[in-house]
Amino acid sequence: MSTAWVILRNASCLLFSILLLNSCATSEKTAPKTYTVEISQMKFIPAELNVQKGDTVIFINHDMVVHDVTEDPGKAWTSSPLPVGKSWSLVVSGSSDYFCSIHQVMKGKIIVQ
Amino acid sequence: MKAFTPCATIIIVCSAIFSMQVFGQKAQKLSDPEIASVAVVANQIDIDYATIAKKKSTNADVVKFAETMARDHQSVIDQAVALVTKLGVTPKDNAVSKSLQSGAVKTKKMLNSKSGEDFNKAYIDNEVAYHKAVIAAVETVLIPNAGNKELKDLLLSVLPILKTHLGHAEMVQKMYSSK
Numbered sequence: 001m002s003t004a005w006v007i008l009r010n011a012s013c014l015l016f017s018i019l020l021l022n023s024c025a026t027s028e029k030t031a032p033k034t035y036t037v038e039i040s041q042m043k044f045i046p047a048e049l050n051v052q053k054g055d056t057v058i059f060i061n062h063d064m065v066v067h068d069v070t071e072d073p074g075k076a077w078t079s080s081p082l083p084v085g086k087s088w089s090l091v092v093s094g095s096s097d098y099f100c101s102i103h104q105v106m107k108g109k110i111i112v113q
Numbered sequence: 114m115k116a117f118t119p120c121a122t123i124i125i126v127c128s129a130i131f132s133m134q135v136f137g138q139k140a141q142k143l144s145d146p147e148i149a150s151v152a153v154v155a156n157q158i159d160i161d162y163a164t165i166a167k168k169k170s171t172n173a174d175v176v177k178f179a180e181t182m183a184r185d186h187q188s189v190i191d192q193a194v195a196l197v198t199k200l201g202v203t204p205k206d207n208a209v210s211k212s213l214q215s216g217a218v219k220t221k222k223m224l225n226s227k228s229g230e231d232f233n234k235a236y237i238d239n240e241v242a243y244h245k246a247v248i249a250a251v252e253t254v255l256i257p258n259a260g261n262k263e264l265k266d267l268l269l270s271v272l273p274i275l276k277t278h279l280g281h282a283e284m285v286q287k288m289y290s291s292k
Contacts, residue, residue: 102181
């Protein structure tokens with residue numbers, strides 16, 4: 001086997017490996033993730049959440065009273081009343097402030113990075 | 114007749130709750146059935162105030178706040194009733210719960226005597242004062258006196274609700290006073 005052929009074969013293998021690694025890294029970066037925000041003790045926990053566009057946020061009401069999750073200030077989206085023990089999912093399309101429109105001092109934030 | 118002020122609400126609730134402490138060591142300790150009674154009565158009183166507000170007010174913020182008070186305090190009563198049922202405890206009337214009830218009679222009379230903007234202001238001012246007084250009572254009297262752990266835990270989990278209500282009432286009060 002000629003030296004040129006060996007060099008060419010090794011270079012091809014190296015190029016393939018680099019492309020494969022790059023492809024894995026890219027898909028890991030863009031795969032949507034799911035986050036949970038617990039509503040407990042009259043708070044959104046965590047109150048501030050960093051996500052990527054397309055990720056899903058699940059809000060779960062662990063309190064003893066009804067809450068909702070509503071975009072602030074325009075009410076662009078809302079969960080509607082969320083009874084005790086129930087959950088609601090939001091697919092994130094952009095950064096938002098939100099609040100509970102039933103208990104208006106309860107506030108949270110979703111930040112798209 | 115002199116108006117019934119929020120300050121009077123604080124005095125009525127505090128004197129009811131703290132009366133047993135005024136005499137220091139001679140004061141009787143509230144038992145768990147008595148604490149359960151005070152908890153149910155205190156929540157029911159705010160539901161009664163909310164019922165008056167829903168009937169008399171046309172202000173959207175005030176009505177929405179009243180609806181929240183009625184719903185949340187009923188949830189707390191439901192939890193308390195479920196717990197005492199589970200524990201086999203019967204809420205027991207006592208000097209504190211009776212004093213709260215007699216204070217509420219006066220406040221309801223005052224609220225019913227008002228209308229329009231005067232009513233809205235009186236209702237929200239009373240809600241701020243009432244929640245402040247009840248929070249103080251839960252923190253300094255009911256929780257320390259509770260013997261059963263589940264009852265204590267219930268009272269601890271009610272505190273954030275009361276504090277959120279107070280924040281909400283103060284927000285409405287501020288909006289209302291700036292009009």
